[in-house]
Amino acid sequence: MLKRLLAYLFSPPDDPGIVRATPAEIANDRILRGDIPKLTTQELTRVCEEYWAQFPDPTIEVDTAAKPPLPVSSGRYWSAVAELRGRGPEIINWVCSSLSHSNYDARELAATFIGDFAERNELGPARQEAEDALVACAIRVPQYDGKEAQANDVALRALKSVGGKAIFGVIRYILTADEWKEDDLRWSAVEVLGDLTSQPFLEEPEPELAAQQWLAAHPEG
DSSP states (O other): OHHHHHHHHHSOTTOTTOOOOOHHHHHHHHHHGGGGGGSOHHHHHHHHHHHHTTSOOTTSOOOTTSOOOOOOOHHHHHHHHHHHHTTGGGGHHHHHHHTTOSSHHHHHHHHHHHHHHHHTTOOGGGHHHHHHHHHHHHTOOOSSOGGGHHHHHHHHHHHHHHOSSHHHHHHHHHHHOGGGTTSTHHHHHHHHHHHHHTOOGGGSSSHHHHHHHHHHHOTTO
16 A cells, blocks of 8 residues: 555656546545545445555556546545444445455455454354455465555454364465465464464474474364
8 A cells, every 4th residue: 555655646747547636626525524424335335446446456457548537535435444344244245245356455454344243243144255255365366466465364364253164274275385485474374373273383493384284283174
């Protein structure tokens, strides 16, 4: 997110890749932040989706001739996020679908929400859907930005909150798959496995190896 903000601040004024707000639009946005509590849940999710759309996946070709929508400020976005947090389980289906969003900030936020719901035991009948979506998010390989793995990390920790056996398969994959060999996500996987099993892997000379050996000795998780 910081990199995107810097790109916005320091890019040339005529950079076609940056959508800029006029002073009038900025002033109007300050006013509109006050309407956030009055918006429906669907309208709030639209604010988030329009905000994420301002930072498209560079691997996806976009129609540069299309007129971009008015920008959604970070202030309005975070106001919408705060309001959505209070809407409770009614946003679970949208959150689950956002776990596969092309924008990693969207995936990270969705995983955070699911973790919160799990901690409050509010997943209800959506528990399996949430677990499946978290698994896919946690093992999703970054395509263009190393920061994408932040969403994987949050999804992994949300799986811990959800409970169940699926997380052991995810940890096993992260600790053995070549695509995660040089990534900090492996350290997170070791940490989470230690929490789940009460094993002091992080105190071992080679934490990853210790975790891998434990998994080999416990194939059922």
